[in-house]
Amino acid sequence: MIDESPFSLSGMRVLISGAAGGMGAATSKLCAQLGADLILVDRQSPNELAETLPLRPSQKLFVHACDISSREQVEALAQQTGPVHGLVDLAAVCPFDDWTDPDWNDRLMEVMAINVGGPLNLLRAYFPAMIEQRFGRVVLTGSLAGRTGGLRAAPHYAASKGSVHTLVRWFAQRGSAKNVLVNGISPGTTDTPMMRGHGYDPSAFPQGRFGKPEEMAGPIGFLLSPAASFVAGVVLDVNGGIHYS
Secondary structure: OOOOOOOOOOOOEEEEEOOOOHHHHHHHHHHHHOOOEEEEEEOOOOHHHHOOOOOOOOOOEEEEEOOOOOHHHHHHHHHHHOOOOEEEEOOOOOOOOOOOOOOHHHHHHHHHHHHOHHHHHHHHHHHHHHHHHOOEEEEEEOOHHHHHOOOOOOHHHHHHHHHHHHHHHHHHHHHHHHOEEEEEEEEOOEOOOOOOOOOOOHHHOOOOOOEOHHHHHHHHHHHHOHHHOOOOOOEEEEOOOOOOO
């Protein structure tokens, strides 16, 4: 039986980086439910997550360890996996440190290497094959901080996520004519380990709460799906009404 739902991912091979994180795990579970074959990637192989996914017997699942800030590791990963239909990058760091510290430049370089260099490395490895096969769906993860400067984020994080928003548009311009659609999401403060314990007051947010990882996964699943076949270059705000762009 063919699944004709406009939100089905059946028949797609989807790579998710940062799969072991809060949003990564939620997105992996949703993509599994929608029928995708999955390639899950994190700095340490996300084996525990893989064991929890609701897979049908026909679905394929692969797990890999990869530091996406390393171009060499990403290129080696691409050699192992081969081309994919969907690429979702959820790997990121958000240090809550003091930008006036004398050694802060080291943290700046680390944040940029992961948050900006990571998606660039992934795109350099997988985007050309998408162009050649004339099909691809890419979802990058920006941030409210990349829109507004953020609520409590440090400047390296805000700058890195603003750069991701620009990468979405740069690659969308070059992919759309080949049916390679590049989009992003811009989450607000989300209830993940990366955000907890840093002084956010959810009662001050329009909905009075943090976003849930599953609420970020839903828009990602949409952007991967046939329902978004005419959407390109969009960075979708998913912040519960904190900011409108």
